[in-house]
Amino acid sequence: MNNNESNPTKPVFVMCYCTGECPGFQSLNLWQLVNRVRNEMDVEFAIVHPQLCVDDGERFWKNFAKPGQKYLVGGCDPRMQRKMYKDALSAVGADFDAQVTALDLRNMETEAAIQKVSETLAEMGD
Numbered sequence: 001m002n003n004n005e006s007n008p009t010k011p012v013f014v015m016c017y018c019t020g021e022c023p024g025f026q027s028l029n030l031w032q033l034v035n036r037v038r039n040e041m042d043v044e045f046a047i048v049h050p051q052l053c054v055d056d057g058e059r060f061w062k063n064f065a066k067p068g069q070k071y072l073v074g075g076c077d078p079r080m081q082r083k084m085y086k087d088a089l090s091a092v093g094a095d096f097d098a099q100v101t102a103l104d105l106r107n108m109e110t111e112a113a114i115q116k117v118s119e120t121l122a123e124m125g126d
């Protein structure tokens with residue numbers, strides 16, 4: 001039985017790191033953020049993708065996304081994220097608006113980003 005069909009898992013945290021070259025993430029310690037999220041927060045697991053808004057990001061979502069699963073995605077402006085990969089989710093029966101909470105974590109220090117993820121997860125659990 002697919003666990004996601006009858007018993008949706010906790011949110012999956014996906015961090016889009018914008019190739020690692022984006023000035024907007026220069027103050028963010030990526031691995032500290034991801035490890036704090038996966039070890040201390042109520043998520044199924046945490047992963048990093050280098051660039052969700054290009055072809056392999058689209059292929060990632062088509063391969064990875066499941067209907068009903070919640071995703072918390074750290075990256076850029078939520079409107080940009082929606083525009084860039086909502087169609088990839090739709091193609092596999094998932095729904096950006098219902099399943100994705102997109103967070104803008106650019107230009108944040110690591111602790112502030114960790115706090116924002118934690119607060120958002122708490123809101124998602126309400």
Ligand code: SF4
Binds near residue numbers: 018
């Ligand atoms: S989705 Fe946003 S954060 Fe991710 S690579 Fe594209 S512009 Fe950067």
